[in-house]
Amino acid sequence: xxxxxxxxxxxxxxxxxxxxxxxxxxxxxxxxxxxxxxxxxxxxxxxxxxxxxxxxxxxxxxxxxxxxxxxxxxxxxxxxxxxxxxxxxxxxxxxxxxxxxxxxxxxxxxxxxxxxxxxxxxxxxxxxxxxxxxxxxxxxxxxxxxxxxxxxxxxxxxxxxxxxxxxxxxxxxxxxxxxxxxxxxxxxxxxxxxxxxxxxxxxxxxxxxxxxxxxxxxxxxxxxxxxxxxxxxxxxxxxxxxxxxxxxxxxxxxxxxxxxxxxxxxxxxxxxxxxxxxxxxxxxxxxxxxxxxxxxxxxxxxxxxxxxxxxxxxxxxxxxxxxxxxxxxxxxxxxxxxxxxxxxxxxxxxxxxxxxxxxxxxxxxxxxxxxxxxxxxxxxxxxxxxxxxxxxxxxxxxxxxxxxxxxxxxxxxxxxxxxxxxxxxxxxxxxxxxxxxxxxxxxxxx
Amino acid sequence: xxxxxxxxxxxxxxxxxxxxxxxxxxxxxxxxxxxxxxxxxxxxxxxxxxxxxxxxxxxxxxxxxxxxxxxxxxxxxxxxxxxxxxxxxxxxxxxxxxxxxxxxxxxxxxxxxxxxxxxxxxxxxxxxxxxxxxxxxxxxxxxxxxxxxxxxxxxxxxxxxxxxxxxxxxxxxxxxxxxxxxxxxxxxxxxxxxxxxxxxxxxxxxxxxxxxxxxxxxxxxxxxxxxxxxxxxxxxxxxxxxxxxxxxxxx
Numbered sequence: 021x022x023x024x025x026x027x028x029x030x031x032x033x034x035x036x037x038x039x040x041x042x043x044x045x046x047x048x049x050x051x052x053x054x055x056x057x058x059x060x061x062x063x064x065x066x067x068x069x070x071x072x073x074x075x076x077x078x079x080x081x082x083x084x085x086x087x088x089x090x091x092x093x094x095x096x097x098x099x100x101x102x103x104x105x106x107x108x109x110x111x112x113x114x115x116x117x118x119x120x121x122x123x124x125x126x127x128x129x130x131x132x133x134x135x136x137x138x139x140x141x142x143x144x145x146x147x148x149x150x151x152x153x154x155x156x157x158x159x160x161x162x163x164x165x166x167x168x169x170x171x172x173x174x175x176x177x178x179x180x181x182x183x184x185x186x187x188x189x190x191x192x193x194x195x196x197x198x199x200x201x202x203x204x205x206x207x208x209x210x211x212x213x214x215x216x217x218x219x220x221x222x223x224x225x226x227x228x229x230x231x232x233x234x235x236x237x238x239x240x241x242x243x244x245x246x247x248x249x250x251x252x253x254x255x256x257x258x259x260x261x262x263x264x265x266x267x268x269x270x271x272x273x274x275x276x277x278x279x280x281x282x283x284x285x286x287x288x289x290x291x292x293x294x295x296x297x298x299x300x301x302x303x304x305x306x307x308x309x310x311x312x313x314x315x316x317x318x319x320x321x322x323x324x325x326x327x328x329x330x331x332x333x334x335x336x337x338x339x340x341x342x343x344x345x346x347x348x349x350x351x352x353x354x355x356x357x358x359x360x361x362x363x364x365x366x367x368x369x370x371x372x373x374x375x376x377x378x379x380x381x382x383x384x385x386x387x388x389x390x391x392x393x394x395x396x397x398x399x400x401x402x403x404x405x406x407x408x409x410x411x412x413x414x415x416x417x418x419x420x421x422x423x424x425x426x427x428x429x430x431x432x433x434x435x436x437x438x439x440x441x442x443x444x445x446x447x448x449x450x451x452x453x454x455x456x457x458x459x460x461x462x463x464x465x466x
Numbered sequence: 467x468x469x470x471x472x473x474x475x476x477x478x479x480x481x482x483x484x485x486x487x488x489x490x491x492x493x494x495x496x497x498x499x500x501x502x503x504x505x506x507x508x509x510x511x512x513x514x515x516x517x518x519x520x521x522x523x524x525x526x527x528x529x530x531x532x533x534x535x536x537x538x539x540x541x542x543x544x545x546x547x548x549x550x551x552x553x554x555x556x557x558x559x560x561x562x563x564x565x566x567x568x569x570x571x572x573x574x575x576x577x578x579x580x581x582x583x584x585x586x587x588x589x590x591x592x593x594x595x596x597x598x599x600x601x602x603x604x605x606x607x608x609x610x611x612x613x614x615x616x617x618x619x620x621x622x623x624x625x626x627x628x629x630x631x632x633x634x635x636x637x638x639x640x641x642x643x644x645x646x647x648x649x650x651x652x653x654x655x656x657x658x659x660x661x662x663x664x665x666x667x668x669x670x671x672x673x674x675x676x677x678x679x680x681x682x683x684x685x686x687x688x689x690x691x692x693x694x695x696x697x698x699x700x701x702x703x704x705x706x707x708x709x710x711x712x713x714x715x716x717x
Contacts, residue, residue, distance in 0.1 A: 023574045031562040034601075303558035306532050307617070310552065312575040 021313060021321045028295055028325045043333055046286030051279055064160065067113035067122035068101035076130050099123075099160060114145055121146045123161065133172070188243050205243070209236040276341050277429040278399065281362065284334040285391055285422055288363050292326035292370025293383035296458075300378050300465055315462045319455055322374070323367035330363050347433065354432035358440060362425030365447040368454035369421055375461030390420075398423040421450050480507045482541060483656035484529060484550065484625045489538035491524055491680075498524045499680045502538070506656045508624065511647065513671035514660040515708065517717065520677040522660040523555070526629050529658070543624045551623035555630040557614035561603040565594050565613050568602060572617045588616040592646070608639030615646070626650060628659040632666060644670050668704040676708070678717035 032039050078087050102119050104110045110122035124143040132140040144161055186193060190204025203211075212233040219226040299305040299318070309315050338347070338355065370387065377383040398417045405413070417423035428443040484506040491499040499521045506512050514522045527533040529540060530552035543549045559568045569588055573581035589595040592612040602610060611634065618626055628647075632640045647670070651657055661667055667674050668688040676684035676691065684691055688704060695714065697707035 023571055027560065027563065027567075027571050030567070031560060034562045302560055303554055303556045304560060306554060307552070307558040307572075308575070310531055312572075 021317055024308075024313060024318070024321045025325055025328075028321075029329075031295075031298075032329070042287060042290055046283045046290075047333070047337055049282060049286065064099055064120040065102055065118065066099040066161075067104050067110040067119040068099075069104050069107060069110045069122065069124045071127040072125055072130055073127065076127070078130075099164075111145065121158075121161070184243050188240060205236050205240050209233055209240065212236065273345065273347065273433045274430060276338065276345055276347065277426055277433055279341065280334050280338055280359070281422060281426045281429055282395055283337055284330050284359060284362055284425065285366050285395065286387075287330035287333050288326040288366035289370040289373065289387045289391055290384060291329055292322050292367040293374035293377070293387045294380050295325060296322045296371050296374030297378055297380045297383040301380055305465055309462075316455075316459060319371045319375075319458050319462070322371050323364060323451075323455070326367040326370055327360065327363035330366070331359055334359050334363070348435060351432060351435040354435060354437055354440065355429070357444070358425070358428035358432040361444050361447045361451075362421060362428060365421035365425065365451040365454070368451040368458070371458040372454040372461065375458040375465060378461075378465060391422075394420045394422045398426060418446070419450075421447055421454075424450070482506070483508045483510070483543060484658065485541035486525075486529065487539050487541070489525070489528060489540070490536045491521070491528060491533070492536045497680050499528070499535070502677075502680075502682045504675055504682060504685055505541075506625065506658055508656050509651050509654045510656050510672050511651045511670060512656075512658045512673045512675060513667035514658065514675045514677060515662075515664055515667050516677035517712065518662075519679075521680040522677055523629055524680075525677065526552075526627050526658070526660055530627050549621075549623055549625070551618035551621065551626040553615050553618040553626065553628040553631060555633060557602075557610040559602055559610070559613050559617060562601060564599050564601050565589070565605070566598040568613060569616060569620060573620045576621045578621055584620050584622075588620060591619070591649075592616045606639075607634045608636065608642070611635060611639070611643065612646070615643075619650070623655070625656045625658070628657065630660055630662065632661065632663065640666075664705045664708050676711065678712055678715070683715055683717070684711065 099121075101123075102113060104113060104122075107124060110119075110124060113119040114122045122143075122145040124145070126141065126143065129140040129142065142165070144158075146158065185191075186202050186204070188205050190202050190207050193200050193202055212229055216226055216229045216233060219229070296319070299308065305318075308318060313321070335355075341347070342349070373386050373390065374383045377386050394417070397413050398420075400410070400413050424443040424446040428440050428447065431437075431439040431443070482505045485504065487503045489499050489502040490497065502521075502525060514525060516522055524533065528535050529542075530550055531540075531542075532552070560571070563571065566585055566589065569585040570581055573584045578584045589598050592615070594609065594612060594616070597605065597609065602613060605613070611631065615626075615628070615631065618628075626647075631647075632643055635643060644666075647657055647659075659671075671688060673686060674684065674688055674691060675682055684694065686694075691711060692698065692702070692704060692707045695702065695707050695710045697704070697710075700710075702710060
């Protein structure tokens with residue numbers, strides 16, 4: 021078997037174009053998939069008209085200055101603004117398709133905000149020619165406006181809490197260039213209590229003052245709670261995130277797992293399928309199985325060859341990607357295990373394809389034809405299709421090595437060694453099953 | 467069944483290099499071979515001839531150990547299929563490897579004691595020493611067939627089986643091939659080959675085995691086949707005698 025392995029490596033060495041394609045193609049595909057997964061859509065171009073005069077961009081609430089333009093910058097995190105000077109220019113940009121939408125900030129927005137009585141409104145004009153992009157712009161702007169609203173509400177809350185504190189504890193306030201002393205409810209109550217203590221018990225003033233001090237006590241008690249109440253009002257619904265099931269690694273790392281698994285799959289399946297079919301195309305199969313090597317031995321050799329070749333490619337790919345995406349190298353031994361077992365399972369699937377198709381071209385075609393849909397099916401998230409369809413997808417994915425290899429890589433990247441056991445066992449079963457299919461296919465291989 | 471040849475009594479006393487007894491091969495309901503028995507002796511050159519689908523390749527495959535017989539037995543030197551050299555119709559060698567690399571690979575796989583010496587011997591015997599480092603893909607059809615035969619001879623087998631060895635060769639290459647095979651039989655190697663070219667059987671074979679519909683209908687010398695149909699009296703050449711022989715027996 022050693023000589024057969026060396027022979028195959030020698031043949032591959034003499035086919036540099038084939039090997040280059042075999043390595044480069046899956047890496048490019050894998051990187052594109054990983055890139056698409058790890059990056060959101062490109063920022064849409066949006067015409068932006070700010071009609072607020074520069075001098076009016078700052079409002080004063082309760083003595084606190086708020087620069088409103090700071091909050092409009094929130095929007096620019098999701099859109100690429102094209103600054104325009106007039107409303108007509110903004111509309112032209114949208115109509116011509118130069119911008120997907122226009123965002124207009126009216127001149128009275130700061131006045132309305134400062135009044136605290138009216139909601140400020142911004143205007144968004146869509147170009148709905150492309151519904152997908154239109155929806156994306158709508159969502160992006162809505163999401164960023166919600167964040168800006170939240171930030172403004174926090175600022176307003178801060179001002180209100182500060183004023184209430186002043187009302188309770190007293191202090192200084194700057195108003196129209198003058199500094200005023202505020203006594204505060206707590207000090208007022210202290211003074212009143214001292215005054216009441218000095219009055220005769222049947223004094224009518226005492227009864228009146230006791231009513232005032234009771235009101236002060238009640239006000240102090242309730243205003244103490246007002247900060248919490250205001251916090252609740254500014255954030256009426258908070259989200260507590262509890263993950264029962266799902267990604268254990270960040271999206272970038274998941275994209276790495278997908279990229280590497282795709283690459284491993286292509287190289288291994290194509291090599292194993294092609295090299296087995298080549299034995300038949302070269303008419304060498306019958307000569308080999310006459311007693312030089314057993315049929316099972318030949319399959320094991322092809323699986324080993326494919327795994328040995330694909331393993332360093334996948335590893336090198338991970339090393340390359342780690343230059344751009346942060347990966348925890350302390351989990352390196354787990355990566356090796358996931359890659360090795362995945363490579364063997366993909367190799368077994370490859371020899372099954374090679375055994376069934378019996379020709380290199382047909383084997384390559386079937387390898388491509390099967391691999392891509394299997395990979396895409398395995399990436400369909402739950403909830404994106406109906407439950408019945410998703411169950412079918414799960415069954416199909418479980419019958420091929422892509423999903424368990426992806427799961428094993430996913431766990432390996434997050435360092436969850438014990439969680440890897442199930443996908444590794446799954447891969448071992450699939451490797452045995454595909455080898456058995458290949459062995460059966462060899463009966464009619466000659 | 468087989469027509470006895472005048473040399474039969476002499477053959478009975480010589481050792482048997484390869485033999486088959488009562489071979490039966492079924493593919494489903496179809497009988498590809500039926501009760502086929504024959505013997506081949508050292509240094510003998512035996513041709514298997516017959517119409518298409520007669521079972522020639524099936525018989526050679528069973529003798530080479532590639533297929534198993536449904537019934538009957540095969541006698542090989544020391545019992546193992548690897549003791550019999552086998553040369554398939556289409557070159558079974560790797561086109562991306564050089565001539566020497568192919569020979570070295572198969573010598574190692576066949577566990578030849580001294581692979582290097584075996585490769586050198588076969589390069590010398592096939593006259594391919596000057597093409598030893600050339601990739602097989604650059605060789606002519608004839609040279610590829612020589613490499614194919616050389617691989618079959620690496621383990622220096624006592625018996626060599628060739629399936630239509632000259633089918634892809636031009637007349638000059640054929641001549642060289644038969645010279646080469648003649649050299650093998652002269653050294654005591656028993657050679658059995660199948661062919662569609664009955665003239666090649668007449669010209670080179672010591673004996674011919676005629677297969678028709680899976681049945682061995684004649685075993686003997688080419689001259690014996692001609693005598694069986696009275697070719698001399700009817701002015702028939704060997705090919706016509708062969709066709710007449712089959713027709714008269716309902717094939």
